[in-house]
Amino acid sequence: MSTLTKQTKIGSLIDFPAKGFEAARSQAKEAFEIQGLPGTKTEEYKFTAITKKLEQQLNDVTMAEPFEVTPDMVNSNLFKGFDGDVLVFANGHFQANVSSQIEGIEISLLSNNSDTPIGKIAKPEKDVFCAINQATFTGGLFISIPKKIQLEKTILFMNFTKISAGQVIQPRIWIEAGDFAEATFIEQAINLTDVTFFVNKVVEIKGGHNTHLHYYRLQNEGSNAIEVSNIETDIQQDSTFSSVVISLSGEMVRNNLSLNLLGSNSEGNMYGLYLLNGKTHVDNHTNVDHTIPHAESNELYKGILADHSRGVFNGKIFVRQDAQKTNAFQQNNNILLSEDAVVNTKPQLEIWADDVKCSHGCTTGQLDEEALFYLQTRGIGKQQAKGLLLYAFAGEVLEHIKHEAFKTYCTQLVEDRLGAKL
Known part of the structure; x- marks a missing residue:
């Protein structure tokens, strides 16, 4: 067990009182005690020393309280062309008074649904920060989409942050979708402060048969954000789940994204783009678990890194013994624009079935000088030509966003x- 447990500032979070879900919270605390906080020798956090970063940057660890969000604040921060429904959060706490009233689905505080099996999808023993969230979150949001409900409007999670230095935000969301349901979610953060803060987020998504779900995330909170997110999804037969994560800023960001394919003819798609500069550090850890025959997963993450930034990609695909006829594809490509930029990439396949089509790979390089020269010979300035080439590289991920305004x-x-603009 790690020595970095609750005697540290971050570890002290485990002792914060929280009501409801007693069995789940007890399980999470036990998982925390067994794992401890990740140190430099923890394999899963080998390239992301987040415990050290948190201990250095957060002086007095306290839970952030909600604050007033006005309708004008919501409207002024909507991106152009958005015409869906908005669910508003203030420091991770749901704000019903400025959120949309969405007919046909249930939205309530997770704490009011104490029979919800939290921790059954995003298991606390898989990641210690997931355990901390499960043991200490308050409120949380519960979303239930009944069978055959196909939401025409997209749901936007608008997360406002306004806190003092050293505070912690712990959002928790449970989404369940019945058979034949369809929905699209977008997650956007609006940071109203310039101090260092820590976001420890958990989202659990439970899909039924023939459900079709899209989940898009924009990480652009600013250079002072330290964040760990655990998003895990179960999907069943004939279902699809697609995720796109766009990371543009953050002092240190760790994204854990897991997908469990539990039915035949299910399909999971995971795409990511990280554009990093300054000293930004972004670590994408993905996990796809093929448990059943005739399922497919596609994964593409791309990174463009400048200055002293650092990117990490660790993608795992598991193909269980019974998961014959699996198709699984994974690729990670990176461009380094500086000698000081660093990327650590580790695509992984673990295959126990023999009738499968699986591939993985990674590339790390620099801009194509011949293509750059070609554009310059056509009258395009060097900087603009460079931008156009980089955008062409990044655009392959952006094309997977099906919500046109976003x-x-x-x-x-x-x-x-x-x-890259012409």
Whole structure:
């Protein structure tokens, strides 16, 4: 067991009182005691010394309280063209008074649904920060989409942050979708402060048969954010789940994204783009578990790193013995724009079945000088040509965003970062 347990500032979070889910909280505390906080010798956090970062940056660890969010704040922060429903959070706490009233589905505080099996999908023994969240979160959000309900409007999670230095935000969301249900979720953060803070988030998604779910995330909280997110999904027969994560900023960010394919003809798609500069550190850990025959997964993560930034990609695909006829594809590609930028990439396959089609790979390099020269000979300036090439590299991920207004918004952010506009 790690020595970095609750005697540390971050470890002291485990003692914060929280009501409800007594059995689940007890299980989480036990998992925390067994694992301890990850040190430099913890394999899963080998390249991301987040415990050290938290101990250095957070002086007085306390839970952040909610604050007032006005309708004007919500409306002024909506990206252009969005016409869906908005669920608002203030320091991780759901704000019903400024959120949309969505007909046909149930939305309530997770604490009011104490029979919800939290921790059964995002298991606390898999990641210690998941255990900390499960043991100490308050409130949380419960979303239930009944059978055959196909939501025409997208649901936007708008997360406002306004806290003092050293505070911790612990959002928790449970989403369950019945058979033949369809929904799209977008997650966006609005940071109203310039101090260092810690976000420890857990989202559990339970899909039924023939459900079709999309989950898009934009990480652009600013250079002072330290974040760990655990998002885990179960999907059943004939279902699809697609995720796109766009990471643009953060002092240190760890994204744990897991997908469990539990039925035949199910399909999981996981895409990510990280554009890093300064000293930003982003670590994407993905896990796809094929448990049943005739399922498919596709995974593509791309990174563009400048200055002293660091990227980490660790993707795991498990194909269980019974999961014959599996198709699983994984790729991680990176471009380094600076000699000081670093990327650590580790795609992994663990296959126990013999009738499968699986592949994985990674590349790390620099811009194609011949392509850059070609554009310059066509009258395009060097910086603009560089931006266009980088955008062409990044655009393959952006194309997987099916919500047009959000895709346009993310495209503009990427173009501005890369200087790619014509």
